[in-house]
Amino acid sequence: MSSLNVPVNNPIGLRAPPSLSFESVEFNPLGHRLFGPCSFTLESPGPTLVLGPNGAGKSLMLRLAHGLLSPTAGAVTWSGASTPRQAMVFQTPVLLRRSALANLTHALAVNNVPRKVRTERALEALARFGLSACADKPARVLSGGEKQRLALARAWSLSPSVLFLDEPTSALDPSAIKAVEVAVQEFHNQGTRVVMTTHDLHQARRLAGDVLFLSEGKVQEHTSADVFFRAPVSRQAQAFISGELIA
Amino acid sequence: MEDNAFYVALSLLVNFDASLYQIVVLSLQVSLLAVLIAAVLGFPLGAAVALWQFPGRGGVIVALNALMGLPPVVAGLGVYLLLSRAGPLGELGLLFTPGAMVIAQVILVLPILAALSRQKVEELLGEYQEQFVSLGMSRARMMPTLLWDARFALLTVLLAGFGRASAEVGAVMMVGGNIDGVTRVMTTAIVLETSKGALPLALGLGIVLLTLVMAINATAYVLSETAKRRME
16 A cells, blocks of 8 residues: 555645554563554554553553564564654653753754754754743743643654654643644644644544554554544444543 | 860861861862762762663672671771782882872772662663653663763762761771871871870861861752752
8 A cells, every 4th residue: 555645635745754554563561461463554644643541552552653662573664764763752741950952952962963053953943832931941840831842842853754742731731732732733744744642532633634543452443533533433432432522 | 275175176277287287188188089089980880780781780789789888997908908018909009198098988989879879870760761762862872861960969979978988087097007297187187186195186176077078068068959949
């Protein structure tokens, strides 16, 4: 299968984001099956929203895809010759005990960006996420929303081809959620493959290009967002969506 | 009045007693240099033990923890044997010099710095690890980041090491010899004056030593609290 539909939803006409394949991926540490076996390919432009109840394996799936965890069996593969540049934004942003600016220059230094351009690029990323005024503030005294935006700015400064987000808005207030969603959309518009987990069905409706629905460590459904929210195929997804509506 | 320890201490300071000044300076030089060397070796060692899994890691951690309580006289004896004329490093002629005292104190302070920094770095690694792996950092690259981010905790560790070095008498006595004007430091001077029965002088020296240690700790505390309040 080729990703024929990529240019259609990619109005800027940037390079197509790399596609991600899980081939019979399993994760069973100490013999406990926590994930899989799962096979799927993310090749439509996304953003891909990973949905499912608590304990469905959403975070595990992201960590396996990003390489933070190694599958016990099976393989995670990317299109293209080499593994694409990736970044991840966590539910609780992990920030260094330094200024906001230093958090970004550190990430750039780690990625071998020459010293001369680091500050410039970091300031640019801060400005893009409305954090210019916070550049010299210690990262850890920022508000929850600012911290998450800083984590997004750090990811942005690395210009990743793939961005994973693990429930990035679950601890934020509505305006901060809005800012994160705008940023996610912007990553997507730049041609970054966005894969994000969320508990919030409304958010999923706003952002999703396609939906990966997990339950009990398995992919139950992988369809376009349109289909998923209109007429979910799997029984679990139907129950999940109606459960959310009743609640 | 002249028997009063506080009076003696005060008059020693006020009169800027030359031999006291020399003793104080040498004490500070030896202990600070020892702590500095131990930090340069011990912090990366502690961080390495925190970062890498290797066979015998548990043994290394137990050894470092146990060596925090190494009796100074045992360390002194070891260094004495190493540096004595017939010892393997006898040719260096270091025995009964300030250099030998520094070596002995490095051996005493190093386990404290390594063991405590291992704990601090491991705590921080637990918090940072996923982000580090996500950024594609190697373990070697993680080390300087972790040490820098643990800087406030490590300052306290450094003070613990300095406390051990400046308070210890057994090792510097054995390898330094308490030679007047050459290797006499505050602790060895206190032992000597006490044994001579010059209790007020000994007590006076004790007060000077205590004041110095307090001053250094207070300075470090104020500096780190100010910086910490701005950082966390």
